[in-house]
Amino acid sequence: MLIPADDRGFTLGVGLFExxxxxxxxxxxxxxxxxxxxxxxxxxxxxxxDADACGAAxxxxxxxxxxxxxxxxxxxxxxxxxxxxxxxxRPRLIATAAPAPPVPATLSLATVGVRRNPSxxxxxxxxxSYLDNVQARQAAAAAGADEALMLNTGGHLACAAAANxxxxxxxTLCTPALDCGVLDGIMRAAVLAEARAAGRPVExxxxxxxxxxxxxGAFLTSSLIGAVPVAAVDGKPYSAAILARSRSATSAVVRxxxxx
Amino acid sequence: MLIPADDRGFTLGVGLFExxxxxxxxxxxxxxxxxxxxxxxxxxxxxxxDADACGAAxxxxxxxxxxxxxxxxxxxxxxxxxxxxxxxxRPRLIATAAPAPPVPATLSLATVGVRRNPSxxxxxxxxxSYLDNVQARQAAAAAGADEALMLNTGGHLACAAAANxxxxxxxTLCTPALDCGVLDGIMRAAVLAEARAAGRPVExxxxxxxxxxxxxGAFLTSSLIGAVPVAAVDGKPYSAAILARSRSATSAVVRxxxxx
Numbered sequence: 223m224l225i226p227a228d229d230r231g232f233t234l235g236v237g238l239f240e241x242x243x244x245x246x247x248x249x250x251x252x253x254x255x256x257x258x259x260x261x262x263x264x265x266x267x268x269x270x271x272d273a274d275a276c277g278a279a280x281x282x283x284x285x286x287x288x289x290x291x292x293x294x295x296x297x298x299x300x301x302x303x304x305x306x307x308x309x310x311x312r313p314r315l316i317a318t319a320a321p322a323p324p325v326p327a328t329l330s331l332a333t334v335g336v337r338r339n340p341s342x343x344x345x346x347x348x349x350x351s352y353l354d355n356v357q358a359r360q361a362a363a364a365a366g367a368d369e370a371l372m373l374n375t376g377g378h379l380a381c382a383a384a385a386n387x388x389x390x391x392x393x394t395l396c397t398p399a400l401d402c403g404v405l406d407g408i409m410r411a412a413v414l415a416e417a418r419a420a421g422r423p424v425e426x427x428x429x430x431x432x433x434x435x436x437x438x439g440a441f442l443t444s445s446l447i448g449a450v451p452v453a454a455v456d457g458k459p460y461s462a463a464i465l466a467r468s469r470s471a472t473s474a475v476v477r478x479x480x481x482x
Numbered sequence: 483m484l485i486p487a488d489d490r491g492f493t494l495g496v497g498l499f500e501x502x503x504x505x506x507x508x509x510x511x512x513x514x515x516x517x518x519x520x521x522x523x524x525x526x527x528x529x530x531x532d533a534d535a536c537g538a539a540x541x542x543x544x545x546x547x548x549x550x551x552x553x554x555x556x557x558x559x560x561x562x563x564x565x566x567x568x569x570x571x572r573p574r575l576i577a578t579a580a581p582a583p584p585v586p587a588t589l590s591l592a593t594v595g596v597r598r599n600p601s602x603x604x605x606x607x608x609x610x611s612y613l614d615n616v617q618a619r620q621a622a623a624a625a626g627a628d629e630a631l632m633l634n635t636g637g638h639l640a641c642a643a644a645a646n647x648x649x650x651x652x653x654t655l656c657t658p659a660l661d662c663g664v665l666d667g668i669m670r671a672a673v674l675a676e677a678r679a680a681g682r683p684v685e686x687x688x689x690x691x692x693x694x695x696x697x698x699g700a701f702l703t704s705s706l707i708g709a710v711p712v713a714a715v716d717g718k719p720y721s722a723a724i725l726a727r728s729r730s731a732t733s734a735v736v737r738x739x740x741x742x
Contacts, residue, residue: 223486225492227555291563303580306620318488323563339614350492350493354611363566375599
């Protein structure tokens with residue numbers, strides 16, 4: 223598939239994308255992804271895509287067998303030289319699919335230098351200006367870890383390069399608040415909604431990185447991995463008891479949000 | 483011109499670009515732009531383009547008449563799904579040209595909400611993840627100004643959406659230091675080098691936005707505009723005397739850096 227080189231998705235990183243897990247041809251959390259895409263478009267000044275068109279584009283690339291990762295990109299559309307948007311942007315829709323990566327049993331984190339900027343839309347939305355996340359993941363890999371632990375520019379916990387972060391303080395499920403500069407994750411929202419519906423204590427907070435050293439378990443969430451326990455942070459593994467707690471929590475989360 | 487939709491320049495905003503002023507077919511500051519591109523590639527883990535290939539690509543799109551804006555884009559190259567870079571990235575080179583926009587006599591600034599993140603490569607390099615700059619310019623336009631005044635996440639002065647910022651404190655020429663999260667501008671470097679060569683006092687500093695209210699003149703620089711006086715900040719115009727000082731300074735700068 224080809225796109226014109228004057229598309230602002232390419233020239234300036236103006237645009238959005240969604241990555242969905244598709245199981246045997248059925249996109250998971252389709253409505254949530256479509257809704258987030260529409261909200262992002264409003265923030266970028268782009269018309270939102272038609273959900274039926276997205277569905278048709280997805281159908282054209284999916285094999286409908288097993289677990290697939292579907293990516294829908296929605297670009298800024300062609301534009302003239304310079305930063306100013308065209309008066310009536312005409313975004314392009316690009317759908318691609320690939321086998322979904324296997325879900326790891328655990329993930330290790332390394333704190334990286336690149337921080338998330340709460341004043342930037344790139345920290346809240348999945349935009350085509352995704353370089354910070356690429357750099358974060360690369361720095362984590364260089365440190366021997368699976369994923370990046372990204373702080374925000376205020377030094378508080380934010381999220382991973384491509385996943386949201388949760389931890390337990392006793393029985394309370396904690397996660398960085400959206401205004402910490404974290405992706406408004408579909409799985410993040412599902413986990414919070416499920417916990418609240420079950421009456422469990424939940425906090426969306428601004429937390430210092432030190433809480434991960436003293437927490438009672440931690441896990442990451444994303445559309446492709448669901449919920450996966452954090453095994454270690456910056457080379458320090460959690461104890462077997464803490465990891466067991468994380469495993470139990472993520473198993474329960476995955477069961478709960480997968481329930482019909 | 484078309485690019486494959488799996489190029490990481492499009493999917494993830496991995497890549498760089500340079501915008502050069504070309505006068506009657508002669509690219510200005512060619513060596514400086516090529517050098518910056520190579521330095522950026524080293525930071526992104528990309529091979530640097532061959533300068534001759536860049537020259538040939540430029541020659542193919544320039545009319546060689548009058549003032550043209552040449553853009554050279556150097557992408558991350560095709561990649562598989564996910565954030566990890568291919569083992570041997572094969573970037574694509576895309577050259578485009580357009581008539582250079584007219585140089586304005588003055589520019590007005592409006593402070594915008596999106597801030598520059600010194601921990602992000604996107605604040606230092608001209609990357610394909612340029613959304614923050616697009617958003618900044620759009621916010622400035624919505625406030626009735628020509629350009630954005632961007633602070634960094636620490637609240638200090640940084641630069642405009644697509645230009646560097648200078649101001650005078652008495653006879654001292656001041657500009658935000660590179661580690662404030664400003665673009666390492668070709669014109670910025672030329673202005674600093676010229677001032678130092680002439681023995682004038684120069685400071686690269688971390689400055690609060692309040693200095694612009696009490697300064698003795700201010701101007702913006704970029705490859706396409708050269709140096710242009712700032713007429714007003716957040717709706718407050720500079721006095722005729724201050725503006726005359728800025729005009730005089732920018733005229734001298736443009737003469738000095740254009741001298742053979």
